Amino acid sequence: MIHAVERPEAHTPTHCTPEQYAAMYRASVDTPDAFWLDQARRLDWVKAPTIGGQWSYDPVAIAWFADGQLNLCHNAVDRHLPTHADTTALIFEPDDPAGESRSLTYGQLHAEVVRMANALKSLGVTRGERVTIYMPMILEGVVAMLACARLGAVHSVVFGGFSPEALAGRIEDCGSRFVVTADEGLRGGKHIPLKANVDAALAHPGTDVAGVLVIPHTGGDIAMQEGRDHWLADLASDADCPCEVMNAEDPLFILYTSGSTGKPKGVLHTTGGYGVWTATTFHYIFDYQPGEVFWCTADIGWVTGHSYVVYGPLMNAATAVVFEGVPNYPDHGRFWDVVDKHGVNIIYTAPTAIRALMREGDAHVTSRSRASLRLLGSVGEPINPEAWRWYFDVVGEGRCPIIDTWWQTETGGCMITTLPGAHDMKPGSAGLPFFGIRPQLVDNEGAVLEGATEGNLTITHSWPGQARTIYGDHDRFGQTYFSTYTGKYFTGDGCKRDEDGYYWITGRVDDVINVSGHRMGTAEVESALVLHARVAEAAVVGYPHDIKGQGIYCYVTLNAGEEGTDALLAELKAHVRKEIGPIATPDVIHFTDGLPKTRSGKIMRRILRKIAENDFGSLGDTSTLADPGLVDRLIDGRQNR
Numbered sequence: 153m154i155h156a157v158e159r160p161e162a163h164t165p166t167h168c169t170p171e172q173y174a175a176m177y178r179a180s181v182d183t184p185d186a187f188w189l190d191q192a193r194r195l196d197w198v199k200a201p202t203i204g205g206q207w208s209y210d211p212v213a214i215a216w217f218a219d220g221q222l223n224l225c226h227n228a229v230d231r232h233l234p235t236h237a238d239t240t241a242l243i244f245e246p247d248d249p250a251g252e253s254r255s256l257t258y259g260q261l262h263a264e265v266v267r268m269a270n271a272l273k274s275l276g277v278t279r280g281e282r283v284t285i286y287m288p289m290i291l292e293g294v295v296a297m298l299a300c301a302r303l304g305a306v307h308s309v310v311f312g313g314f315s316p317e318a319l320a321g322r323i324e325d326c327g328s329r330f331v332v333t334a335d336e337g338l339r340g341g342k343h344i345p346l347k348a349n350v351d352a353a354l355a356h357p358g359t360d361v362a363g364v365l366v367i368p369h370t371g372g373d374i375a376m377q378e379g380r381d382h383w384l385a386d387l388a389s390d391a392d393c394p395c396e397v398m399n400a401e402d403p404l405f406i407l408y409t410s411g412s413t414g415k416p417k418g419v420l421h422t423t424g425g426y427g428v429w430t431a432t433t434f435h436y437i438f439d440y441q442p443g444e445v446f447w448c449t450a451d452i453g454w455v456t457g458h459s460y461v462v463y464g465p466l467m468n469a470a471t472a473v474v475f476e477g478v479p480n481y482p483d484h485g486r487f488w489d490v491v492d493k494h495g496v497n498i499i500y501t502a503p504t505a506i507r508a509l510m511r512e513g514d515a516h517v518t519s520r521s522r523a524s525l526r527l528l529g530s531v532g533e534p535i536n537p538e539a540w541r542w543y544f545d546v547v548g549e550g551r552c553p554i555i556d557t558w559w560q561t562e563t564g565g566c567m568i569t570t571l572p573g574a575h576d577m578k579p580g581s582a583g584l585p586f587f588g589i590r591p592q593l594v595d596n597e598g599a600v601l602e603g604a605t606e607g608n609l610t611i612t613h614s615w616p617g618q619a620r621t622i623y624g625d626h627d628r629f630g631q632t633y634f635s636t637y638t639g640k641y642f643t644g645d646g647c648k649r650d651e652d653g654y655y656w657i658t659g660r661v662d663d664v665i666n667v668s669g670h671r672m673g674t675a676e677v678e679s680a681l682v683l684h685a686r687v688a689e690a691a692v693v694g695y696p697h698d699i700k701g702q703g704i705y706c707y708v709t710l711n712a713g714e715e716g717t718d719a720l721l722a723e724l725k726a727h728v729r730k731e732i733g734p735i736a737t738p739d740v741i742h743f744t745d746g747l748p749k750t751r752s753g754k755i756m757r758r759i760l761r762k763i764a765e766n767d768f769g770s771l772g773d774t775s776t777l778a779d780p781g782l783v784d785r786l787i788d789g790r791q792n793r
């Protein structure tokens with residue numbers, strides 16, 4: 153039995169009381185168009201919309217505010233100039249704590265965005281072009297995103313930890329002809345060769361890139377290709393650079409994310425709906441007060457960085473921290489040093505970081521003041537109650553509410569969370585649906601489950617921040633999200649609902665795993681493994697991991713005559729890192745002489761998952777296996793490691 157935690161007294165609700173939440177939620181589902189047209193007034197429109205949602209899930213077509221026109225760079229930057237030119241917009245905290253932290257006011261941010269936008273323009277970037285951004289967590293990464301939005305170009309940010317191969321695939325998929333990068337990145341004291349990775353990616357025959365804009369960061373030695381590569385300073389100018397007037401449904405960005413099958417998909421978000429969703433969720437969920445400092449620790453390479461490092465805070469004229477480093481460098485107190493140094497009031501991070509820091513003991517936390525903290529956020533994976541308690545009791549000293557926000561790349565922004573001050577919290581539960589969100593739990597056959605129950609999480613009605621398509625493959629969009637349960641958006645997550653209507657996400661029910669809060673398709677890791685000359689077959693599953701949430705467990709069969717030596721094991725790990733990136737490094741490689749298959753040749757992943765979980769008692773019916781003795785050999789193999 154988990155008891156509700158009372159709302160901490162110290163938090164005075166300002167943006168939303170429990171009564172307001174109830175009334176607003178009702179209005180948002182009873183009259184969604186009126187509700188969202190009203191919320192849309194948070195933004196500055198060139199032409200205010202008069203139409204709310206126009207959507208169908210069968211066939212799939214989604215639009216919001218279709219007759220509105222606006223520019224999100226204008227909303228994030230220019231519109232604040234008359235009132236907030238001297239307000240700090242962004243604070244940069246470098247990887248090296250002794251390095252220079254730098255901040256930009258809204259006035260300065262405007263100047264930087266104009267300079268970068270002019271540079272992109274001179275490279276030939278125009279409205280509708282896709283621009284790949286492969287950057288460290290430095291201010292210029294944010295500036296590059298805003299500069300694209302200013303020009304009406306579509307940004308595709310690729311996480312700086314992805315390999316040249318992964319980068320090339322993403323550049324190719326969206327036909328991106330421009331790349332913005334830095335000489336190098338820094339993380340935990342290590343240099344990340346970003347420009348060299350771009351060079352390697354652009355050597356792939358499928359890429360066709362006309363211009364690379366390079367931002368100097370570490371001063372590391374890099375090669376510049378004549379005619380293609382340009383330093384920002386050589387192209388930047390302060391010339392007037394007006395914001396393009398965009399239609400609400402014009403694309404804003406593509407962000408690649410992993411699914412159950414195949415290559416990563418380019419999730420596409422548009423301008424008006426995404427803008428309204430991130431501005432509104434930021435306002436209510438983070439309960440931001442003027443003058444406060446907000447810190448989302450996510451990288452801009454992930455959706456959390458898009459929505460809550462960049463668009464959500466800036467559209468609310470907030471002050472946001474951009475952190476280049478990692479939680480354990482130079483020591484495990486770094487987060488709290490950053491909190492104290494910049495007076496952070498709201499921190500938004502992932503359970504994997506919380507668990508990793510918890511393991512190092514309380515002294516790293518209690519030795520820092522943290523007096524400025526007012527609200528603690530969690531995102532990216534289920535937070536186990538033990539980590540929740542530690543975050544609440546030790547980090548927040550019992551005075552800061554926790555918001556556990558469930559959402560996805562495809563949802564654009566937060567979907568299920570308690571609101572600070574308005575709701576009791578339950579450790580491990582994300583809480584209640586945000587305005588306009590109508591979750592529905594269904595069984596595997598699609599039958600709707602009522603009351604306190606457990607099932608597959610679907611959303612029945614569209615919301616403004618919903619992804620509109622997969623870039624270049626609308627059929628796959630329909631197939632992936634709307635065909636499992638016809639007429640509903642299927643999240644891929646399992647979920648419980650309790651007597652109080654609180655939602656408890658139990659994790660993915662598809663072949664996606666969540667490793668340290670990073671989404672990973674098991675199929676992607678499998679494809680990488682089988683590219684190796686000595687590998688015959690691979691099946692990859694997730695298994696519980698104390699720090700990462702889930703670890704990557706790979707069953708590998710080798711070509712005839714090959715032996716599963718320690719040297720080959722190390723080689724395969726390095727191979728996956730090279731193909732995808734360090735975040736995909738296998739935790740376990742289990743060499744086996746076969747994979748459990750049905751007589752028709754289908755791999756029985758359920759059995760592989762159970763064995764990886766060390767759960768041998770409930771393997772279910774193995775009688776349909778082509779080689780029933782294999783299961784015992786796999787169990788032996790598991791127990792011996």
Ligand code: WTA
Nearest residue numbers: 531532533534556557558559560561657671
């Ligand atoms: C998981 C990250 C439990 C979930 C914003 C989802 C969560 C996937 C939570 C999306 C949470 C995210 N509690 N699980 N608060 N937040 N997830 O696209 O499995 O990188 O489907 O978006 O992360 O990951 P994505």
